[in-house]
Amino acid sequence: MTAAAESTTRDRLVEAARELFWDQGYRATGIAQILKKAEARSGSLYHFFPTKEDLLLAVLEKYRVQLRPWLLDPIFQRVTDPIERIFALLDGYRQGLILSDCKQGCPIGNLALEVGSQLPAAREGIEENFRGWSAGVRECLEEASGRLPEGADLERISLFVLTTMEGAVMLARSYQSLEPYDSAVSSLRDYFERLLEDGSTWSAPKPAQKGTRR
Amino acid sequence: MTAAAESTTRDRLVEAARELFWDQGYRATGIAQILKKAEARSGSLYHFFPTKEDLLLAVLEKYRVQLRPWLLDPIFQRVTDPIERIFALLDGYRQGLILSDCKQGCPIGNLALEVGSQLPAAREGIEENFRGWSAGVRECLEEASGRLPEGADLERISLFVLTTMEGAVMLARSYQSLEPYDSAVSSLRDYFERLLEDGSTWSAPKPAQKGTRR
DNA sequence: GTCTATAACTCGATAGAC
DNA sequence: GTCTATCGAGTTATAGAC
Numbered sequence: 358m359t360a361a362a363e364s365t366t367r368d369r370l371v372e373a374a375r376e377l378f379w380d381q382g383y384r385a386t387g388i389a390q391i392l393k394k395a396e397a398r399s400g401s402l403y404h405f406f407p408t409k410e411d412l413l414l415a416v417l418e419k420y421r422v423q424l425r426p427w428l429l430d431p432i433f434q435r436v437t438d439p440i441e442r443i444f445a446l447l448d449g450y451r452q453g454l455i456l457s458d459c460k461q462g463c464p465i466g467n468l469a470l471e472v473g474s475q476l477p478a479a480r481e482g483i484e485e486n487f488r489g490w491s492a493g494v495r496e497c498l499e500e501a502s503g504r505l506p507e508g509a510d511l512e513r514i515s516l517f518v519l520t521t522m523e524g525a526v527m528l529a530r531s532y533q534s535l536e537p538y539d540s541a542v543s544s545l546r547d548y549f550e551r552l553l554e555d556g557s558t559w560s561a562p563k564p565a566q567k568g569t570r571r
Numbered sequence: 572m573t574a575a576a577e578s579t580t581r582d583r584l585v586e587a588a589r590e591l592f593w594d595q596g597y598r599a600t601g602i603a604q605i606l607k608k609a610e611a612r613s614g615s616l617y618h619f620f621p622t623k624e625d626l627l628l629a630v631l632e633k634y635r636v637q638l639r640p641w642l643l644d645p646i647f648q649r650v651t652d653p654i655e656r657i658f659a660l661l662d663g664y665r666q667g668l669i670l671s672d673c674k675q676g677c678p679i680g681n682l683a684l685e686v687g688s689q690l691p692a693a694r695e696g697i698e699e700n701f702r703g704w705s706a707g708v709r710e711c712l713e714e715a716s717g718r719l720p721e722g723a724d725l726e727r728i729s730l731f732v733l734t735t736m737e738g739a740v741m742l743a744r745s746y747q748s749l750e751p752y753d754s755a756v757s758s759l760r761d762y763f764e765r766l767l768e769d770g771s772t773w774s775a776p777k778p779a780q781k782g783t784r785r
Numbered sequence: 786g787t788c789t790a791t792a793a794c795t796c797g798a799t800a801g802a803c
Numbered sequence: 804g805t806c807t808a809t810c811g812a813g814t815t816a817t818a819g820a821c
Contacts, residue, residue, distance in 0.1 A: 366786075382685055384598040388815060400787050403816065460688040469745045470684045471596055474674040483745050516742065516751050517735075517758035524738030528730065531683045531697050537730050544731035548758075551765040580804080602797060613798080614805050623797065788821075795814065803806075 367405045369395040375416045379464040383413060383472050410476055413468075417482030420465060421489060429493045439500035440549060446494070447522055447542050451535065454526065459533050462526040465490075491515045506555040514552075521545045581619050583609040589630045593678040597627060597686050624690055627682075631696030634679060635703060643707045653714035654763060660708070661736055661756050665749065668740065673747050676740040679704075705729040720769050728766075735759045 373395035377386040388409060392399060406412040428449070436445045453461060465486045473480045495515035502511065525541035578586075587609035591600040602623060606613060620626040642663070650659045667675060679700045687694045709729035716725065739755035 381689070382598070384596070385689070387813075389813085398788055399816080400789080400818095404786060407816090409815065462684065466741060467684045469741050470676065470681045473745050475595070475599070480745060480747065484747075487742065487745055513754045513758055516754045520735055520738035520742055520751070520755040520758075521731075522738070523741050524734035524736070527680060527683050527737050527741075528701065528734055531687050531694060531701055533694065533698075537734070540727045540730045541734040544727055544734075544762075548762045548765070551762070551769075601795070603795085612806060614800095614807080617798070618804060621798090786821105788819100790818085790820105792817070793815090796812080797810105798812105799810075800808085801806100802808105803804105 366395070366397050366401050370397055370402055370405065370412065371415045371419055374412050375419060375464070378413065378416060378468065379461060383468060410479065413472070413476070413479055414482055417465075417468070417479060417486060420486050421482065424486065424489045424493070428490075439497040440504070440553070442497045443494055443518055444542070444546065447518075447525075447545075450522060450526055451538060451542075454529050454535060454538060459529050459535065462530050463523060466523045466526060487519060491519045494518045504553050506552060509552065517548075518545065580609070580611050580615050584611055584616055584619065584626065585629045585633055588626050589633060589678070592627065592630060592682065593675060597682060624693065627686070627690070627693050628696055631679075631682070631693060631700060635696065635700050638700065638703045638707070642704075653711040654718070654767070656711045657708055657732055658756070658760065661732075661739075661759075664736060664740055665752060665756075668743050668749060668752060673743050673749065676744050677737060680737045680740060701733060705733045708732045718767050720766060723766065731762075732759065 370391065374386070374391050377391055377394060380386075388399065388402065391412070392402060395402075402412070406415065429446070432445045432449060433442055436442045450463065465483055468479065469483045469487075473483055492515070495511055498505065498509075498511040498514055502509070505511075505514075521541055521544075525538045528537035528541070529535055531537075584605065588600070588605050591605055591608060594600075602613065602616065605626070606616060609616075616626070620629065643660070646659045646663060647656055650656045664677065679697055682693065683697045683701075687697055706729070709725055712719065712723075712725040712728055716723070719725075719728075735755055735758075739752045742751035742755070743749055745751075
């Protein structure tokens with residue numbers, strides 16, 4: 358096993374499964390479809406993954422490992438203000454909705470509702486992903502803690518950001534519209550402004566997105 | 572019709588499908604399973620519903636029709652304060668999580684992520700259900716509008732409540748714990764308290780707030 | 786590790802008698 | 804409107820050669 362970047366059969370299988378599970382869901386994706394996309398044969402797949410569920414676990418592990426380098430780090434590098442980092446993260450999901458015409462949402466959230474209650478090992482992988490995501494938000498909050506009310510429950514707020522994102526993505530997909538997403542983010546922004554106003558020098562909120570505002 | 576509700580085959584099929592879709596999801600539920608639970612044969616099912624998707628649409632229609640008499644009205648009757656009605660509604664979902672050991676969530680939310688992007692007719696039924704739910708919340712907000720900041724965007728807040736509920740249920744199931752649910756509801760409560768105690772005008776995010784004093 | 790072939794089963798849906 | 808019988812396709816997974 359070298360550290361080189363050549364795509365192994367295993368990698369192609371996991372990546373193909375990742376994309377298809379995201380597009381169609383876990384059950385709606387057949388093994389045959391994964392094999393075709395990965396340009397592999399069933400013998401290879403079952404050599405690496407005894408069952409389809411094991412493949413799902415590998416997908417969740419990939420998400421977990423790539424969370425920082427692929428999702429958080431690029432945003433944290435581009436945006437410096439810790440609070441704006443949170444909203445930049447949310448804007449990333451907004452871009453995903455735009456690119457998919459509001460059809461694709463959060464891959465972890467999809468799996469959470471589809472298989473989270475039925476496949477215990479997968480549920481754990483999902484929980485780990487959520488914990489990693491909210492930990493990223495929490496770091497932002499800690500950096501901005503001076504501007505937040507003293508004693509603010511940062512863990513609670515970071516969970517609230519995740520809650521809002523997942524709920525908002527669900528509604529955007531269900532309404533086939535960005536409106537409920539923008540609406541929810543605006544509400545979250547409003548909440549943050551009311552939090553920040555409490556103690557602080559924080560001023561001039563950025564012109565977020567043009568949601569449904571009256 | 573006697574007072575004792577005699578269940579028609581059609582009703583039993585829809586109810587069996589509703590429960591199974593809620594428990595297991597749409598794809599994970601087989602026709603055979605539905606037939607067994609409903610004590611019916613495939614000839615009957617396909618007499619009423621040409622496809623499995625048509626059965627799903629009937630389930631969504633049932634949810635839509637029963638939303639007020641089964642979900643909203645009992646709560647509105649029991650709780651009078653309009654803001655507390657909203658939190659009583661959220662507490663109802665909490666009870667559902669407790670009863671199912673955090674395994675069952677919102678049946679509409681589940682279907683939204685599983686089939687919302689793939690079955691357009693089902694997506695419409697899901698959207699209708701969400702609209703009905705948030706309209707119920709909106710009525711509460713209108714009743715409490717005197718206590719909210721002037722010009723508050725009630726539509727946006729009602730969508731935010733729905734967003735929070737759906738996101739919170741997802742996290743509770745994923746964490747197998749009520750904690751993230753309670754956490755999110757606490758955050759929403761905090762938001763409402765900040766809105767309610769704000770006697771001044773709606774301070775929703777504005778491009779440039781200048782000299783806003785409270 | 787990868788290949789082909791296929792087992793064993795379930796799926797949604799249909800046909801036609803009654 | 805309900806019954807039995809079943810179709811054809813699709814499913815996950817396996818066997819065994821290379």
